[in-house]
Amino acid sequence: MKETTMSNLTIDAERLWDSLMETARIGGTPDGGIARLTLSDDDRRVRDWLRAQCDALGLTMTVDEVGNMFATRPGAREGLPAIAMGSHLDTQPTGGKFDGVLGVLAGLEVLRTLDAAGYRTEAPLMLVNWTNEEGSRFSPAMLGSGIWAGVYDRNYGDARADVSGDTFGASLDRIGYRGEAKAGAIRFGAMFELHIEQGPILEAEGIEVGVVQGIQGMRWFELTLTGTAAHTGSTPMHMRRNALLGMARVIEGIDRIAKAHPDAVGTIGFLEISPNSHNVIPGEVRATIDLRHPSDVVLDQMQAQVDELVRNAAEAVGLTHRLEQISRTAPVVFDPECIASVRAGAKAAGYSTRDIISGAGHDAAHAAAVAPTTMIFVPCAGGLSHNPAESTLPGECAAGAQVLLEAVLDYDRRMSESRREAAA
Amino acid sequence: MKETTMSNLTIDAERLWDSLMETARIGGTPDGGIARLTLSDDDRRVRDWLRAQCDALGLTMTVDEVGNMFATRPGAREGLPAIAMGSHLDTQPTGGKFDGVLGVLAGLEVLRTLDAAGYRTEAPLMLVNWTNEEGSRFSPAMLGSGIWAGVYDRNYGDARADVSGDTFGASLDRIGYRGEAKAGAIRFGAMFELHIEQGPILEAEGIEVGVVQGIQGMRWFELTLTGTAAHTGSTPMHMRRNALLGMARVIEGIDRIAKAHPDAVGTIGFLEISPNSHNVIPGEVRATIDLRHPSDVVLDQMQAQVDELVRNAAEAVGLTHRLEQISRTAPVVFDPECIASVRAGAKAAGYSTRDIISGAGHDAAHAAAVAPTTMIFVPCAGGLSHNPAESTLPGECAAGAQVLLEAVLDYDRRMSESRREAAA
Numbered sequence: 001m002k003e004t005t006m007s008n009l010t011i012d013a014e015r016l017w018d019s020l021m022e023t024a025r026i027g028g029t030p031d032g033g034i035a036r037l038t039l040s041d042d043d044r045r046v047r048d049w050l051r052a053q054c055d056a057l058g059l060t061m062t063v064d065e066v067g068n069m070f071a072t073r074p075g076a077r078e079g080l081p082a083i084a085m086g087s088h089l090d091t092q093p094t095g096g097k098f099d100g101v102l103g104v105l106a107g108l109e110v111l112r113t114l115d116a117a118g119y120r121t122e123a124p125l126m127l128v129n130w131t132n133e134e135g136s137r138f139s140p141a142m143l144g145s146g147i148w149a150g151v152y153d154r155n156y157g158d159a160r161a162d163v164s165g166d167t168f169g170a171s172l173d174r175i176g177y178r179g180e181a182k183a184g185a186i187r188f189g190a191m192f193e194l195h196i197e198q199g200p201i202l203e204a205e206g207i208e209v210g211v212v213q214g215i216q217g218m219r220w221f222e223l224t225l226t227g228t229a230a231h232t233g234s235t236p237m238h239m240r241r242n243a244l245l246g247m248a249r250v251i252e253g254i255d256r257i258a259k260a261h262p263d264a265v266g267t268i269g270f271l272e273i274s275p276n277s278h279n280v281i282p283g284e285v286r287a288t289i290d291l292r293h294p295s296d297v298v299l300d301q302m303q304a305q306v307d308e309l310v311r312n313a314a315e316a317v318g319l320t321h322r323l324e325q326i327s328r329t330a331p332v333v334f335d336p337e338c339i340a341s342v343r344a345g346a347k348a349a350g351y352s353t354r355d356i357i358s359g360a361g362h363d364a365a366h367a368a369a370v371a372p373t374t375m376i377f378v379p380c381a382g383g384l385s386h387n388p389a390e391s392t393l394p395g396e397c398a399a400g401a402q403v404l405l406e407a408v409l410d411y412d413r414r415m416s417e418s419r420r421e422a423a424a
Numbered sequence: 425m426k427e428t429t430m431s432n433l434t435i436d437a438e439r440l441w442d443s444l445m446e447t448a449r450i451g452g453t454p455d456g457g458i459a460r461l462t463l464s465d466d467d468r469r470v471r472d473w474l475r476a477q478c479d480a481l482g483l484t485m486t487v488d489e490v491g492n493m494f495a496t497r498p499g500a501r502e503g504l505p506a507i508a509m510g511s512h513l514d515t516q517p518t519g520g521k522f523d524g525v526l527g528v529l530a531g532l533e534v535l536r537t538l539d540a541a542g543y544r545t546e547a548p549l550m551l552v553n554w555t556n557e558e559g560s561r562f563s564p565a566m567l568g569s570g571i572w573a574g575v576y577d578r579n580y581g582d583a584r585a586d587v588s589g590d591t592f593g594a595s596l597d598r599i600g601y602r603g604e605a606k607a608g609a610i611r612f613g614a615m616f617e618l619h620i621e622q623g624p625i626l627e628a629e630g631i632e633v634g635v636v637q638g639i640q641g642m643r644w645f646e647l648t649l650t651g652t653a654a655h656t657g658s659t660p661m662h663m664r665r666n667a668l669l670g671m672a673r674v675i676e677g678i679d680r681i682a683k684a685h686p687d688a689v690g691t692i693g694f695l696e697i698s699p700n701s702h703n704v705i706p707g708e709v710r711a712t713i714d715l716r717h718p719s720d721v722v723l724d725q726m727q728a729q730v731d732e733l734v735r736n737a738a739e740a741v742g743l744t745h746r747l748e749q750i751s752r753t754a755p756v757v758f759d760p761e762c763i764a765s766v767r768a769g770a771k772a773a774g775y776s777t778r779d780i781i782s783g784a785g786h787d788a789a790h791a792a793a794v795a796p797t798t799m800i801f802v803p804c805a806g807g808l809s810h811n812p813a814e815s816t817l818p819g820e821c822a823a824g825a826q827v828l829l830e831a832v833l834d835y836d837r838r839m840s841e842s843r844r845e846a847a848a
Binding site: 197198199200201204216218230231232233234235236237238239242244245247248249251252255258259264265266267269270271272273276277278279280281282288290292358359360361382383384385386 | 625628640642644652654655657658659668669671672673675679682683691693695696697701702712714716782783785809
């Protein structure tokens with residue numbers, strides 16, 4: 001049967017690009033970026049646009065109580081759970097045109113391609129637009145998928161407030177995207193999220209498609225080193241308790257620790273010194289430490305090394321220290337069957353691949369806790385994202401969409417076959 | 425003759441302390457500090473107070489065109505240049521009760537003591553209150569003594585504006601302290617400035633009096649290191665250009681360079697990182713480097729080492745750098761005869777001493793370019809100054825004033841003797 005074999009379908013690269021450029025005007029900024037904060041009027045407009053496109057394809061749209069949108073296309077067989085595609089349409093205040101948007105619009109393009117070809121999968125297909133992935137208006141990030149997965153309570157979500165005091169719940173009501181479905185009532189059997197890499201690896205290596213193996217675990221710490229603020233001219237070197245000198249050793253040490261563990265990253269990105277005056281020795285320095293690795297075991301080792309590093313640096317300079325964990329996210333390992341389908345899909349489509357770990361968080365992390373899930377990465381220029389200059393070329397977007405199509409068809413075929421075998 | 429030998433005069437410690445506490449109420453703050461910015465109404469009040477005290481002693485007060493106040497007590501012999509004492513009565517916005525004020529009021533106490541004893545020096549004595557030492561309202565610091573010494577032009581001084589746009593010149597006119605004497609017309613033959621150390625050395629070593637040898641030369645640089653801002657999660661360690669890592673190596677290196685040169689200090693006190701976000705690798709870091717040493721030769725060596733340090737740190741991390749000198753002050757070497765008088769005076773008064781170099785700038789630096797000059801330091805608790813908690817004990821203030829008295833008498837005696845010998 002046609003439905004159980006890979007097809008020679010090809011997505012329409014121009015149609016995909018036109019949709020990307022059309023939606024980029026909703027909240028578009030003069031510098032070529034998008035400022036489309038979650039639950040804003042522009043978010044309502046792009047949601048209305050998406051709903052209209054789904055209606056045109058005859059999909060069934062369901063919106064849940066936190067605004068997550070699920071558009072379903074029936075499959076050929078009864079009783080199979082849906083295979084989902086999607087990502088998010090909200091952006092950072094200084095967002096680009098591809099982060100999140102590509103994953104939704106490529107899913108739409110897959111459905112349009114299947115529709116145009118009259119191709120029906122065994123399982124239903126589903127297009128998902130998650131609410132508030134970015135978290136820049138309402139913290140935390142990935143809130144819609146988090147509530148959907150049961151990580152957060154709906155009331156917790158509703159009460160999140162932006163800087164002007166508007167809440168998530170009131171904003172959702174205001175734009176008319178509070179659906180009737182309970183969060184989590186709509187489930188699927190698997191999820192494929194296409195996304196730009198937001199890192200430099202694929203571009204640097206000239207690879208077209210990243211086969212994403214999982215998402216790094218992440219641990220954040222706040223470190224405060226306290227010494228004595230004193231006059232830079234009249235305080236001899238041996239009488240100083242220079243908090244910035246201690247922090248310099250921590251910065252160097254974090255870099256050394258991360259480099260000693262393959263696939264690890266470690267960074268101090270935020271740093272504040274006090275009193276921050278040309279002629280005063282820094283009395284206090286505060287920083288956040290960001291450690292990431294795909295394995296919690298390695299993260300435990302790194303954390304122990306950071307503990308020791310901080311203790312030693314503080315002691316050597318005569319400082320006191322306070323090191324507190326402020327955030328922790330467990331690593332996510334994606335589903336091997338989903339990964340196999342991405343690999344097979346990329347091969348069928350003729351694209352070069354490499355295995356890759358996501359360094360950034362994604363809705364797929366929450367989805368993976370509920371259903372077999374994986375991601376597909378395409379390059380972005382210079383690894384740049386959350387920036388108006390974010391750039392992925394039309395051919396790169398098309399490659400991602402084509403692999404998404406092939407992966408979904410492969411997964412659909414293999415899952416239905418295995419079910420058939422199991423039933424036989 | 426009585427005038428040519430050291431006398432057993434003792435300053436009145438209580439009278440000195442009372443004057444310190446009385447003037448501390450002029451611009452006094454609830455936390456025990458003083459906010460008496462230069463050329464403010466409070467500065468006028470404290471100047472009026474000083475003038476009244478000098479009048480009561482029968483001194484001749486001359487104010488020059490930039491508000492510097494010179495009160496003269498005649499000597500016994502004709503034709504000798506005056507021996508000056510003094511400092512400044514203006515304070516920082518969050519100033520303490522001793523920085524500058526002690527030097528003026530101790531000079532006043534010396535004159536009161538001589539007056540009460542009916543003691544006449546060979547040379548005239550002079551009490552000086554310099555305008556705008558602090559520089560916190562009108563930049564640069566030490567402006568009054570600087571114009572007096574010919575380092576700055578009077579018109580330059582008049583045009584200096586504070587944050588509200590008021591100029592130095594207009595403010596001077598407003599408080600009525602623009603005198604008729606040309607800046608620099610009033611000269612003296614030597615100058616002794618008593619000051620709190622503003623550093624921790626004397627207190628830490630339990631020494632009562634610092635015999636100041638000079639003032640460190642100072643060079644300030646602005647350093648900008650530029651790498652690439654990128655996502656902390658998705659940018660592998662080997663693909664980073666982390667500007668903060670480069671700066672950490674510069675911070676460590678500055679400390680190492682300063683420690684390698686005896687009497688040197690080197691500090692980064694101001695540091696700003698961009699974009700300063702938890703999950704972004706710092707793309708740019710800006711800092712100021714402060715190098716000080718009593719010798720320009722050593723400062724040249726240190727500067728060359730810093731150049732090399734910055735180049736190496738930037739290159740190793742793949743950064744670009746910009747290193748610019750933003751300020752330079754030559755070292756000041758105080759006059760050996762003045763220093764000898766301080767040493768002799770402290771010995772006569774029975775106080776412990778150590779040689780010390782001033783790490784902070786003082787009016788004495790400008791005075792030293794015109795006439796033999798030195799300074800006397802007394803301890804301040806924890807080395808703290810420019811702070812309401814600035815603290816020097818009554819006994820420490822009295823020790824400084826007594827040594828000032830003895831040093832001035834010693835210098836007067838030795839100078840008149842040598843003139844007599846030269847004339848013989």
